Amino acid sequence: MPRVTDPALLAQLETPQTTINKGASAPTSGPRVNSNTASAALAKVAAVHQLRQQLGNVEKLYAKHLKGVGPGSLLEYLPLPQNRAFDAAADGLLPLARQAFRVPGSGADSDKEQEALIRALLPRASEYDSVNEQRMSQLRQMIDSTEREWGPIAGVRPAPAPPARKAPPAPRVVDFNALPR
Numbered sequence: 001m002p003r004v005t006d007p008a009l010l011a012q013l014e015t016p017q018t019t020i021n022k023g024a025s026a027p028t029s030g031p032r033v034n035s036n037t038a039s040a041a042l043a044k045v046a047a048v049h050q051l052r053q054q055l056g057n058v059e060k061l062y063a064k065h066l067k068g069v070g071p072g073s074l075l076e077y078l079p080l081p082q083n084r085a086f087d088a089a090a091d092g093l094l095p096l097a098r099q100a101f102r103v104p105g106s107g108a109d110s111d112k113e114q115e116a117l118i119r120a121l122l123p124r125a126s127e128y129d130s131v132n133e134q135r136m137s138q139l140r141q142m143i144d145s146t147e148r149e150w151g152p153i154a155g156v157r158p159a160p161a162p163p164a165r166k167a168p169p170a171p172r173v174v175d176f177n178a179l180p181r
Contacts, residue, residue: 012052041153047099048147054092055139058123061086061135067129083125093139097121100146 065082097118103110122137123132147156 040152041150042155044100044150045147045154045156048143048150051093051096051139052143054089054096055136055143058086058089058093059136061089062123062132066125066132086123086125090124093116093122097139097142101142102111111125 061082066086094115098111098115101118102114121135121142123135127135
């Protein structure tokens with residue numbers, strides 16, 4: 001069974017979101033994993049890692065420059081440097097997502113269909129906040145799903161999910177009709 005032993009690759013893949021089972025062989029339960037499958041899995045996990053980092057950059061730019069600007073705001077449509085930076089960072093997701101989500105053995109037509117699907121998920125500066133948040137959430141879910149599927153084959157385990165946050169307390173409502181006159 002192939003082992004994940006390359007120190008440079010291990011250092012690149014080990015993040016707070018993942019832990020590496022250093023030197024562990026591919027799983028022995030389930031179908032046997034050949035070296036081609038393990039290599040493909042390792043490449044996919046590396047692509048997912050890079051995609052997760054780029055999506056984090058996009059989310060930071062979104063939070064810093066676009067979130068809460070308001071629907072219909074002209075600032076979102078103007079070619080301002082922060083809008084261009086956000087769109088460029090979002091465009092950087094495309095090649096990484098194609099690498100991470102491509103199904104091995106799919107043909108050129110499937111690649112074009114996949115690119116169209118991924119383009120539809122890219123956030124844009126000119127979109128509403130809710131649309132961009134939904135698109136980034138969908139990309140994050142696809143990243144997590146791909147990592148769960150291919151990580152064990154490559155010897156990479158996702159870190160345990162952080163504990164769920166408590167919902168904020170309900171706002172206190174004052175009924176002005178019930179106040180004494």
